[in-house]
Amino acid sequence: MIKIGIVGGTGYTGVELLRILATHPHAELTAITSRKEDGVPVAQMYPSLRGRVNLAFSSPDKANLNECDVVFFATPHGVAMAQAPELLANGVKVIDLAADFRLQDVAQFEKWYGMSHTCTEHLPEAVYGLPELNREQIKSARLIGNPGCYPTTMQLGFAPLLKAGVIDASNLIADCKSGVSGAGRKAEIGILFSETSDSFKAYGVSGHRHTPETIEQLQRLTSDKVGLLFTPHLVPMIRGMHSTLYAQLKDSALSMSNEALQALFENAYKDEAFVDVMPFGSHPETRSTRASNILRLALHRPGNGKTVVILVVQDNLVKGASGQAVQCMNLMFGLDETTGLNHVPINP
Amino acid sequence: MIKIGIVGGTGYTGVELLRILATHPHAELTAITSRKEDGVPVAQMYPSLRGRVNLAFSSPDKANLNECDVVFFATPHGVAMAQAPELLANGVKVIDLAADFRLQDVAQFEKWYGMSHTCTEHLPEAVYGLPELNREQIKSARLIGNPGCYPTTMQLGFAPLLKAGVIDASNLIADCKSGVSGAGRKAEIGILFSETSDSFKAYGVSGHRHTPETIEQLQRLTSDKVGLLFTPHLVPMIRGMHSTLYAQLKDSALSMSNEALQALFENAYKDEAFVDVMPFGSHPETRSTRASNILRLALHRPGNGKTVVILVVQDNLVKGASGQAVQCMNLMFGLDETTGLNHVPINP
Amino acid sequence: MIKIGIVGGTGYTGVELLRILATHPHAELTAITSRKEDGVPVAQMYPSLRGRVNLAFSSPDKANLNECDVVFFATPHGVAMAQAPELLANGVKVIDLAADFRLQDVAQFEKWYGMSHTCTEHLPEAVYGLPELNREQIKSARLIGNPGCYPTTMQLGFAPLLKAGVIDASNLIADCKSGVSGAGRKAEIGILFSETSDSFKAYGVSGHRHTPETIEQLQRLTSDKVGLLFTPHLVPMIRGMHSTLYAQLKDSALSMSNEALQALFENAYKDEAFVDVMPFGSHPETRSTRASNILRLALHRPGNGKTVVILVVQDNLVKGASGQAVQCMNLMFGLDETTGLNHVPINP
Amino acid sequence: MIKIGIVGGTGYTGVELLRILATHPHAELTAITSRKEDGVPVAQMYPSLRGRVNLAFSSPDKANLNECDVVFFATPHGVAMAQAPELLANGVKVIDLAADFRLQDVAQFEKWYGMSHTCTEHLPEAVYGLPELNREQIKSARLIGNPGCYPTTMQLGFAPLLKAGVIDASNLIADCKSGVSGAGRKAEIGILFSETSDSFKAYGVSGHRHTPETIEQLQRLTSDKVGLLFTPHLVPMIRGMHSTLYAQLKDSALSMSNEALQALFENAYKDEAFVDVMPFGSHPETRSTRASNILRLALHRPGNGKTVVILVVQDNLVKGASGQAVQCMNLMFGLDETTGLNHVPINP
Known part of the structure; x- marks a missing residue:
């Protein structure tokens, strides 16, 4: 034990x-x-x-x-x-x-x-505790910096495209939406029920502390210079995070088929227990991950154009925080990575 | 298997x-x-x-x-x-x-x-599938009628008092509140998000089909004639049920201490894995049972008067439906009653 | 002005x-x-x-x-x-x-x-500022104690029956449900979105400060001794209050027809701009009063029995607080009572 | 009349x-x-x-x-x-x-x-019924096509920048979020409370019917070729719409100050009763427009870079539908444009 x-x-x-x-x-x-x-x-x-x-x-x-x-x-x-x-x-x-x-x-x-x-x-x-990108380092680590919830979605969403070098790394846009539990359990007016229910807003648009962490990690995946615009929003739900990611295909990649783009993701995550690549064109809902360590994502390419849209969902408190931490612990102690993390998402 | x-x-x-x-x-x-x-x-x-x-x-x-x-x-x-x-x-x-x-x-x-x-x-x-009251019959049953969600809370809430003969069985009031999932997954205007969110209402006040089932079962616990007024309400939440039960102590029981009343419940459920008798005067929240098979209850006696108030909460889809059905299955197949039902409630 | x-x-x-x-x-x-x-x-x-x-x-x-x-x-x-x-x-x-x-x-x-x-x-x-019961006193008052939200629903719901002397005044039960805004705009953990959303609970069941105020006012309507059991609950919605009131008909009133009971309410409120007596057997929703000064109520008598159930809804911040205060102001300054209060409820 | x-x-x-x-x-x-x-x-x-x-x-x-x-x-x-x-x-x-x-x-x-x-x-x-851009035509129209809710926010958000010619018209991104009432009052599983509450998702990402309408209108404001990527999302709230708009400044406009950008909006809407340009860097909440005909917007320029972010909020049923229609009616009948539309937003 x-x-x-x-x-x-x-x-x-x-x-x-x-x-x-x-x-x-x-x-x-x-x-x-x-x-x-x-x-x-x-x-x-x-x-x-x-x-x-x-x-x-x-x-x-x-x-x-x-x-x-x-x-x-x-x-x-x-x-x-x-x-x-x-x-x-x-x-x-x-x-x-x-x-x-x-x-x-x-x-x-x-x-x-x-x-x-x-x-x-x-x-x-210190090892950045995102197992899907850093597994071997985590296994031998003594000290883990567990990723924030937003960065987990941004990194796992952009990574296959950045690694393949098919997108303009300097012009990434992440329009992200988080449930209120992401703001923590603090006695603050701004996260009262009567302040946040039945409403929606952005916050920290001019700059948010999760941006540098994400850029530092994404930069490890590519020699191109990474530029990221990150816009967080607050959703009137308890748990859940939905990131809508926008990337521009390089001119050299414009001829790629959607199947080829999809294959980049399926190959990247084919052995991952906690990343679910949904069929091309799907619309994942945050509730499909509720109270589980699963992150789901799906690709779109509207009008078969230059812009690729990646939709990423997770439970911000599990894969975006505590579940991921336990996933790291499992790796650090030589256990099967999924030990104790096999919760089926709650629906409805 | x-x-x-x-x-x-x-x-x-x-x-x-x-x-x-x-x-x-x-x-x-x-x-x-x-x-x-x-x-x-x-x-x-x-x-x-x-x-x-x-x-x-x-x-x-x-x-x-x-x-x-x-x-x-x-x-x-x-x-x-x-x-x-x-x-x-x-x-x-x-x-x-x-x-x-x-x-x-x-x-x-x-x-x-x-x-x-x-x-x-x-x-x-056919056996009425409420293990806490019918365990032995369920073990040998071939055919189970699984209780509705409201009746589970009313029966487990009133049972210890009825069995002990300390309340007026003819004048039971159950003011019950259910999450919207209790209405099922049906394409109906009345349970749309925009119709039920940020609102609250009663329904079926003049008569609801869960009343006769509950009376039939409660009557098995006492020789006094059971009379029950049941008022269901719809709460803008997905899962969860809260029943506020009112019972009048018989004159002969008015001298009972609150500790003695509490002891009736603690003794009744001391071996039950899925019934949690909280300390006297507690206010259980439905979320403390979310996505688990636990039912929690707490006793109150305002002003140390004639009326006992029992607060009962459960997840209507688990202890109020599917979890209870699996609990019955476990009993019917000789398994430990809690097999596969050890989910920790989701909070927040 | x-x-x-x-x-x-x-x-x-x-x-x-x-x-x-x-x-x-x-x-x-x-x-x-x-x-x-x-x-x-x-x-x-x-x-x-x-x-x-x-x-x-x-x-x-x-x-x-x-x-x-x-x-x-x-x-x-x-x-x-x-x-x-x-x-x-x-x-x-x-x-x-x-x-x-x-x-x-x-x-x-x-x-x-x-x-x-x-x-x-x-x-x-000081005059208790409930215009439907105290209009003349309010007109000439210099100092108003504006009623709390719960007491408004309990008084307007029980008043016609108490005045007519047809119910047992000593055994009134009010099972009341309030939106979270009723708890005010305070930095407290207990009313955070993540604590109250998708959940339901009672509070203050053993005793709540709105009880004595309500009893003091109800007692003015009858020479019988008033006894009231009041149970407040918290609903995951911003605005709205729903009170489910239970009263026992006196033996002498058991022969009353439902029409006669309904007539007590319709007569009591026939000249009231802000009290809507709905058809017998209706189920008012809190949203039907959202952001307006209207209070709606409806009568039920399940099984044509001894117990009368009165369902009362209002917006706790309007008729339950600020709207009622402006209604009082209008009376105190000789204005038409409805001046500035003609908002149509917001639906959906 | x-x-x-x-x-x-x-x-x-x-x-x-x-x-x-x-x-x-x-x-x-x-x-x-x-x-x-x-x-x-x-x-x-x-x-x-x-x-x-x-x-x-x-x-x-x-x-x-x-x-x-x-x-x-x-x-x-x-x-x-x-x-x-x-x-x-x-x-x-x-x-x-x-x-x-x-x-x-x-x-x-x-x-x-x-x-x-x-x-x-x-x-x-037929006249497109967006008064802020088409007022004179509406005044003399017999037939109005009232804008959809999403297009209203996209047009009023991008218009000042497009008219001034300072952004790349071919690369507009609109990440939009709507309350559930936008889906209408239809008996459909997908918009049930239990399906949409406590969850968030995108829909129609590969193509949505509001795109061509918006492009057709935006194209009237500029001689540059308009290209628009529009991503709608569903928010668990009844009313409200939040559009997060991304536009790239032209190289020739990169030297513009934030004050100059802000002035474009303030000048464009200085005489508009229903468009509120908030201070630069604000984060408008949808609830600040609830049940009123007001649209509010605010500008951001993260890192003083190339991308301008415009946050736009409105009540989708009012400025996004019925309020706008009455605004058109007022114009068509020679009334003051604000007649009957002076509702103060409901908060909380």
């Missing part, structure tokens, strides 16, 4: 980790910390876990995280980088669901997250 | 059966029928099942249901009673999720469902 | 007052206060009011409320009673949308609201 | 026309037709109109539409072109909310709508 600690388990990615790990056959939940909820049984705060998780939250100083095999950070940005060094020194693996170890470019991190990076000595060994 | 057939798998209880059975360790899905969708892969109609269910719908005449071990009917009322005799004669067990075998009182059935009962010869052996 | 001040205009009842008053032909919005938003244009905080309301919030000390004709308090409990004396002394009428002047019973107020009442000298002249 | 007929008043654009016209000071509702609902009072079908609309639906053959001053068609495509000639011959003005008179290019109409155009003799005089 893998001894597991969770730091900051009171948010949505934390409770989703608990849901997944509660039925994971090799997981032994050892400690879950929350300074504020010290002593409160997890199941009191989350009645959905009554009878399934018997742990109580404990103050970080009381939890003996150094005895865990792996610690997940489901915390605000900045927490993991403070605690990772001690854990790593004690042989504990670290998976951070926040941004501390996603960006190798420290200047970008500090610009977008408004804080100094205090753990640059471990950055070089 | 249990060979399983599903008749009428295109509705919500059908697809929910598929979701549950897809990970059930002893289930082998053999046939799923739909006259209209003959030949269509299940996963084409329900992309949530892509890669998880490889069957196609087949016309009822082509499906060899007689070779199944058990057949579930997820059909409109009237279908199961037409097909059950042949199946039973062939040694196939039958679990009907519709109303054909719920009511022993044929006159009541015919009054409320507006059709003749054409299978009265099998009614006497 | 009536010079109008609003204290605390940043919440939902405040912005709804602004929406209504923006097209009221006799309203001149003079000041709107918010200590926190001092100097911020109202339309910046609420873009829905761009081009319609040109005022900015001002700090309470800067706003010259004493020059208004009437001041609305859309504030937390306790604010109006601190400021009302000075305003009244300056000849300014006061309409409080919070609870400070609803209860004549000070002990009850202090018990349920957890604060001392500091303005008991004005309580005797 | 303008005598008004509505053909096909049972859908959402029909009932929205009724809501608006019920308080329009110059409108006299004379006839509303529905073959299926002949004799049914409008307020029975739509309780929101109880006491506000006293008409009953009548069969088309009984309604004397020829005596109206104007007839609105809130019908499926194909109905208006069959009945318009007789009405026009009788001096009745016609406003069609469907597509029959939107496209001057008959071949495009027949391709996208799958029917022959049977009224081509009146097409040349």
Whole structure:
């Protein structure tokens, strides 16, 4: 059994980790910390876990995280980088669901997250935890920067085209839509039911912190210079993410058939358990992935023209966060990658 | 492996059966029928099942249901009673999720469902599939009438008080609220998104077909004459049911302490895997049961007065339909009752 | 023109007052206060009011409320009673949308609201602002305690039966359901989209502060002793309230026909512009009142038995709060009661 | 008073026309037709109109539409072109909310709508009913093709840039999101609450019938060749539309300041009552236009780069359909354009 600690388990990615790990056959939940909820049984705060998780939250100083095999950070940005060094020194693996170890470019991190990076000595060994693009590195990693939800969809959607060199890398547009749970479990007016229900809006259009992370990773796939315009939107639904990606075919690729484009995706993901390439021209719905670790995508080429449209859906809390983190954990501990992640999506 | 057939798998209880059975360790899905969708892969109609269910719908005449071990009917009322005799004669067990075998009182059935009962010869052996109240009968049954979603909450909510004889059985009020999926997957104006979202209403207040079924079952628990007022409402949510039950303590029971009332429930359900008695005074939320087979309930006694209020929540498609049907199947085939039903509720 | 001040205009009842008053032909919005938003244009905080309301919030000390004709308090409990004396002394009428002047019973107020009442000298002249039951008093009032949303539905639903003396006043049950906006615009986890959407729950079942206010008012309608069990629930919708009321006919009234019961309501409200008595057996939907000052109700008598069920719907922010307050203002200033309140409900 | 007929008043654009016209000071509702609902009072079908609309639906053959001053068609495509000639011959003005008179290019109409155009003799005089771009023509028109909801946002969003010649007209991308009411009031599985709530999807990505209409109109604004990629999506909300528009600045315009871009929009719409140009960098929410005829837009230029992003919101049933139709009517009858259209948006 893998001894597991969770730091900051009171948010949505934390409770989703608990849901997944509660039925994971090799997981032994050892400690879950929350300074504020010290002593409160997890199941009191989350009645959905009554009878399934018997742990109580404990103050970080009381939890003996150094005895865990792996610690997940489901915390605000900045927490993991403070605690990772001690854990790593004690042989504990670290998976951070926040941004501390996603960006190798420290200047970008500090610009977008408004804080100094205090753990640059471990950055070089940090692995970006997107298994479909980084599997081998993840297997041997001690420290994972788990991707954000938007970047997962953008990378898996653009990757086959970028790798094949058939699109203009400098002119990528990602029009992305997220459920409200992506904003976290915070007492803020802007995400109240009465503020977000029955409405729709964009946010962060002039610049969003997920852009540099995505560009850094996409750039690894191509020698062309990557340029990305990313527009996030808020959808009145709890879970789910839909990214509508626009790419311009290079002139040299205009003669490609739609079948050839589709084949790029099918080949790229033919061995992937969690990426479902749907038939050309499909319209995936976010609900077809609800509460599962599946990401689905489909290709379109309107008017057989220059623009390829890729529709990508996932559950932002699973493949976009906690499920992906467990997928990384499975790889890091030599387990089958799908262990504990075989949930069938909930429909309706 | 249990060979399983599903008749009428295109509705919500059908697809929910598929979701549950897809990970059930002893289930082998053999046939799923739909006259209209003959030949269509299940996963084409329900992309949530892509890669998880490889069957196609087949016309009822082509499906060899007689070779199944058990057949579930997820059909409109009237279908199961037409097909059950042949199946039973062939040694196939039958679990009907519709109303054909719920009511022993044929006159009541015919009054409320507006059709003749054409299978009265099998009614006497039909068992009402509520394991918490009928477990032993279910184990040896060949034919199950699976309870409706509302009746499950009303029965499990009132039962401990009725059995103990502490409430006025003639004056029960059940103010129940259901998510829209309870109305089924039918092309009807009244359950369109734009008609039901951001609104709330009662329906069937003057009389609802779930009343006689509930009274027939509650009457088995007491020698007092049962009287029930049942008011259903429609909530703008997909899944979930919340029943607010009101019962008047008998004068002889007015001196009971709240602890004693609570103990009635805790004792009644102490060995039940799927009934969670919450602490006295709790307010269960439907989402704490979402996509799981759990039913949660909590007691209140406002002003320590004469009226006891019982709050009951469940997922109407799971404990209120398909999960309960699988729970019955497990019992009928000698499996652990919880097999394949250990889903942790989805939150948020 | 009536010079109008609003204290605390940043919440939902405040912005709804602004929406209504923006097209009221006799309203001149003079000041709107918010200590926190001092100097911020109202339309910046609420873009829905761009081009319609040109005022900015001002700090309470800067706003010259004493020059208004009437001041609305859309504030937390306790604010109006601190400021009302000075305003009244300056000849300014006061309409409080919070609870400070609803209860004549000070002990009850202090018990349920957890604060001392500091303005008991004005309580005797405070009028409970429910025009359908208190019209004449409102016309001559200087100080209004505007009813809460739940109490409005309970009073208008039970009143005709209580006045006629045909029901057991001691055994009233009100099972009420409210949209989330009723909880206000506060940064609280419990009313986040991800916490309340796609779910349903009861709250305050053991006791809710709207109970004493409702009993105090209902008691004025009958010499029988009033007993009320009130159970509030939270519905995943923004606006709307649905109250399902249960009353037991007295033995002496059991022979009444349904027509006679219906006539009690039709006579009671035949001259009321904002109360719509629907045909016997109707099922009103909350959306049929959305964004209007209409309250609709319908009678049922299941099985022609002892229990009468009254279904009542309204928009909790309009007839349940700000619309009712403007209705009171119209009466206090000798205007036609419907002035500025003729909005047609929004459907869908 | 303008005598008004509505053909096909049972859908959402029909009932929205009724809501608006019920308080329009110059409108006299004379006839509303529905073959299926002949004799049914409008307020029975739509309780929101109880006491506000006293008409009953009548069969088309009984309604004397020829005596109206104007007839609105809130019908499926194909109905208006069959009945318009007789009405026009009788001096009745016609406003069609469907597509029959939107496209001057008959071949495009027949391709996208799958029917022959049977009224081509009146097409040349048909005016596209977008007042902000076609006001003078509308004033003198007898026959209006009222724009679809998506095209209204795309045209008003791109127009100032196209007219100024600063963007590449051949590479416009419109990523648009609509509430479910845009799909109409039809008994279809795909728009059930349980199918669309808590989910998000694109549809018609490979080609949508609103594209040719939009291109035809945009082409009138520029001599450059217009190319448009339009991607519609379905949002789990009742009303509201959000279009995210992407345009590439021409090289010659790259040196333009953001202030200069903003000025293009402010100048274009400075006299428009129903177009609100928000400050540069704003994020309009659909709810800020709910139930009103306002369209709001805001400009962004991420990274001060080549791409301009225009965010446009409206209520799809008002500015996107029935409100716009009444706006046209006002112009056609010499009324102030805003008559009866001064509703303040509903918030929350």
